[in-house]
Amino acid sequence: MLHSPYIPKTNSKVVFLRMELLWKTHMRLQVIRIVLALFLVAFLSSERVESRKAKIVTTSLEYNAINCRAHSASLTDFGGVGDGQTSNTKAFQSAISHLSQYAAEGGSQLYVPAGKWLTGSFSLISHFTLYLDKDAVLLASQDITEWPVLEPLPSYGRGRDAPAGRFASFIFGTNLTDVIITGENGTIDGQGAFWWQQFHRKKLKYTRPYLIELMYSDNIQISSLTLLNSPSWNVHPVYSSNIIVQGITIIAPVSSPNTDGINPDSCTNVKIEDCYIVSGDDCVAVKSGWDEYGIKFGWPTKQLVIRRLTCISPYSATIALGSEMSGGIQDVRAEDITAIQTESGVRIKTAVGRGGFVKDIYVRRMSLHTMKWAFKMTGDYNSHADSHYDPNALPEIKNINYRDVVAENVTIAARFEGISNDPFTGICIANVTLGMAAKAKKQPWTCTDIEGVTSGVTPPPCGLLPDQGPEKITACDFPADNLPIDMLELKKCTYSMTYVGV
Numbered sequence: 079m080l081h082s083p084y085i086p087k088t089n090s091k092v093v094f095l096r097m098e099l100l101w102k103t104h105m106r107l108q109v110i111r112i113v114l115a116l117f118l119v120a121f122l123s124s125e126r127v128e129s130r131k132a133k134i135v136t137t138s139l140e141y142n143a144i145n146c147r148a149h150s151a152s153l154t155d156f157g158g159v160g161d162g163q164t165s166n167t168k169a170f171q172s173a174i175s176h177l178s179q180y181a182a183e184g185g186s187q188l189y190v191p192a193g194k195w196l197t198g199s200f201s202l203i204s205h206f207t208l209y210l211d212k213d214a215v216l217l218a219s220q221d222i223t224e225w226p227v228l229e230p231l232p233s234y235g236r237g238r239d240a241p242a243g244r245f246a247s248f249i250f251g252t253n254l255t256d257v258i259i260t261g262e263n264g265t266i267d268g269q270g271a272f273w274w275q276q277f278h279r280k281k282l283k284y285t286r287p288y289l290i291e292l293m294y295s296d297n298i299q300i301s302s303l304t305l306l307n308s309p310s311w312n313v314h315p316v317y318s319s320n321i322i323v324q325g326i327t328i329i330a331p332v333s334s335p336n337t338d339g340i341n342p343d344s345c346t347n348v349k350i351e352d353c354y355i356v357s358g359d360d361c362v363a364v365k366s367g368w369d370e371y372g373i374k375f376g377w378p379t380k381q382l383v384i385r386r387l388t389c390i391s392p393y394s395a396t397i398a399l400g401s402e403m404s405g406g407i408q409d410v411r412a413e414d415i416t417a418i419q420t421e422s423g424v425r426i427k428t429a430v431g432r433g434g435f436v437k438d439i440y441v442r443r444m445s446l447h448t449m450k451w452a453f454k455m456t457g458d459y460n461s462h463a464d465s466h467y468d469p470n471a472l473p474e475i476k477n478i479n480y481r482d483v484v485a486e487n488v489t490i491a492a493r494f495e496g497i498s499n500d501p502f503t504g505i506c507i508a509n510v511t512l513g514m515a516a517k518a519k520k521q522p523w524t525c526t527d528i529e530g531v532t533s534g535v536t537p538p539p540c541g542l543l544p545d546q547g548p549e550k551i552t553a554c555d556f557p558a559d560n561l562p563i564d565m566l567e568l569k570k571c572t573y574s575m576t577y578v579g580v
Contacts, residue, residue, distance in 0.1 A: 135191070135579035139209065142568040143258050144299045144322070147207050148184025151177060152191060152577030160193020162217060167224050170200040181205045185256065189575060190214045190264065198224020199287065202251035202259075210264025210303065218248050218268045218289075218309070227284055231316065233344055233367030233375035233405060235463045237285030238310070238336070239277060245284050247291035247314065254295040263327070265304045266290075270334060273309035277335055286310040286336075293317055301325050310336045312357070316343040317377060320563060323350045332392050334358035339389075341365055344377035344405055349563040351385040360398040361389035361420075364407050366434065369467040372404025373433045379405070381561045384412040391420045397441075401427035401459040403473065404434040411557065412441045422451040423483070426475060427459040430497060433471030437504075439478045440556045446485035452512050453480060455505075457497035457527075475502035478530075479554040486513040488522075491537060496527030505530025505543065506554035512536060 151173060152158075158169040170188075177186035185205030192213035198221065202208065210216065219225075225245040230236050237244045248268060251257055266289060273286045289308040292298055294317045301324040305312050312328050315321050323340055330337035339355035342348045343365040355361040366372060366379045389396040396417040399407050417423055423446050426436055446452055457473070475496065491512050496502040505528055514522060514537065525540035532543045533550035546553065 133579045134576060136574065136576045139189070139571070139573040139575065141260060141302065141571055143207065143260065143571050144297055144566065144568060145185060145205070145256055145258070146569055146571035147187040149177065149180040149186040150189060150573055150575050151186070152189045152575065153195065154191060154578045158195060160191065160195050160214075162194030162196055164196060165198070165219060165221070165224070166195050167198040167200060167219065170197055174200065174203055174206070177206065178203045187573070189577065190216065190261075191577070191579065199226060199246045199248055199250055202249065202254060202257055202292075204254045205256045207258040207260065208249070210261030210266070212262035212264055214261065214264040216248075216266045220269060220272045225287055233372045233377060234402065235368065235371035239282050239285040243284050245287040247288040249290045250292075251295060252293040254292065256297045257292060257295060258299040259290060259303065260299060260301045261303050263302055263304055265306060267306040268308040270307040270309040270330065270337065274334055288312065288314045290314065291316065296320055298322070299324070303327070304329070306330070307334070308337050311338045311341050313340045314343060315345050315348070317345070319346040320566070321345060321348040322563065322566070323348070324352055326353045328353070328355040328357060330357050332356065332358050332390070338363045342379055342382055344375070345379050346381055347561060347563045348379075348382045349385075349561070350383070350387065353386075354388045356390040358393065359391065360394045360425075361391050361396050362387065363395075363398040364410060365400070365402045366405030366407055368402040368463045369404055369431050369433075370471070371463060372402060373468075373471060375405055377405045378408055380408040381563070382410045383561055383564065384410070384415070386414045387412075388416045388418070389420055390418050393421055395422045395425035395454070396420050397424050399424075399426045399436050399439065401429065401432070401461060403428060403436055404432050404471075406435045407437075408435065409438045410440070411561070413443050413556070415441070415444045417444070417446045417449065419448045420446075421449070422454040423449060423485070424453055424480065425451075426455040426478070428457050428473040428475065429459045429461075430457070430469055431462060431467035431471050432473045433468070435474040435476075436478075437474065437476045441480045442482045442556050444483040444485075446483065446488065448487040449485060450489045451491075451493055452483065452485050452488050453492040453494070453507075455502060455528075456493060456495045457500070457502070458495065472497060472500040477504040478502070479506045479556065480510065481506075481508045481552070481554040481556065483510040483512075485511070487515045488512045488518065489515050490519050490524070491522035492539070493524045494526070494528045494540075495524065498527055501527040501529055503529040506532070507535055507539065507543065508533040508554040509551050510535045
């Protein structure tokens with residue numbers, strides 16, 4: 079008799095539970111393996127991305143400057159992110175704070191590499207260079223909390239847009255010496271549309287920021303940059319001396335409010351040359367304080383040279399003197415100036431209550447194309463800081479010299495209107511040919527309360543500017559000596575930099 083093998087009796091429910099447990103354990107292990115695999119892939123991919131992003135870059139720089147620096151760093155060394163969205167305000171502050179330790183050890187340079195660097199206002203230090211790569215763009219933040227508020231300028235007594243204080247400029251500095259802002263024609267974009275809208279809507283509690291402002295400073299160089307869309311004035315050195323502004327391109331919509339190009343204000347020994355400006359206000363506006371505040375402060379602008387300037391400003395002047403000139407303006411020399419579709423060539427703006435003076439002004443070799451006025455000089459610019467100005471504070475306007483000027487398509491040759499009992503004197507105009515537009519005014523010259531002479535001027539000027547004959551065609555002065563700023567020789571600076579690229 080055959081016997082079957084022994085098979086113990088087993089409860090079928092127990093078997094099922096054991097199989098279910100084994101299956102669940104198996105699945106958990108599979109899930110863990112998959113998660114680990116995915117993590118490993120992600121980790122390796124990120125490592126490859128990071129290795130691509132965090133590359134080490136070596137670059138060489140060479141440029142001319144008032145001083146070279148012993149120490150250099152890149153904004154990326156301090157966490158800068160050039161994606162156009164991340165705020166770099168703290169990165170700039172950290173970088174500049176760190177570099178300040180080298181002020182007495184040969185100075186320092188902060189390099190801004192290619193990228194779009196969003197930032198709020200930041201302040202510079204002495205013995206310092208801010209250098210922008212050719213593909214670097216500084217973007218001004220539209221977060222109003224990143225713009226500190228300052229007191230009004232003492233020579234103005236109030237803000238320009240509002241009676242209260244003013245926002246600090248995008249790039250700011252005060253009580254500095256030996257400061258350079260330069261680059262390989264890198265860009266500073268003020269993103270001004272936000273501010274222009276607030277201004278037009280009368281929403282501003284404080285005056286709009288300028289793009290670059292340096293106060294109470296000495297030995298300044300601003301060069302080889304493109305400035306776009308400033309909220310208000312572009313370059314504003316104030317209460318400062320020994321300044322070079324060179325090779326700057328400034329562009330803003332011609333309808334943008336108060337986007338003056340370069341405004342030296344209560345400054346001494348300044349050179350502006352080789353600049354191209356398209357703006358919604360004066361391309362260069364020379365200033366020195368407003369009414370009683372400027373008179374009290376008493377800090378003139380003097381020893382200023384402007385060369386090889388090209389200007390487009392349909393509603394304003396190529397070169398304006400004033401209207402805030404209460405501290406005085408003296409010894410301004412402008413030559414080789416081109417203006418296209420601009421309201422006026424040279425304009426002097428003043429008023430009763432301004433006080434101060436504009437004197438010893440020399441302009442030669444201007445080329446003007448499609449102008450409303452070639453020259454404008456008036457004493458009725460009645461914009462005052464407040465109602466406390468002194469009506470007996472009369473400006474002194476004298477020794478104004480224009481020579482060697484050619485213009486075409488001009489609507490009005492000149493409007494010269496002094497102040498009753500306070501005439502503008504010593505006006506000299508020589509070797510000037512103004513081609514009038516087809517729809518020019520029948521009377522090309524308007525003259526009241528002025529005194530002066532002319533020689534070789536077409537169309538013939540008004541009776542208050544009598545022609546002295548062809549032998550006097552070179553009579554209008556232009557100084558033969560050089561200003562001290564012209565004697566300064568720039569140094570050739572070369573650097574080889576290694577930094578963490580992006």
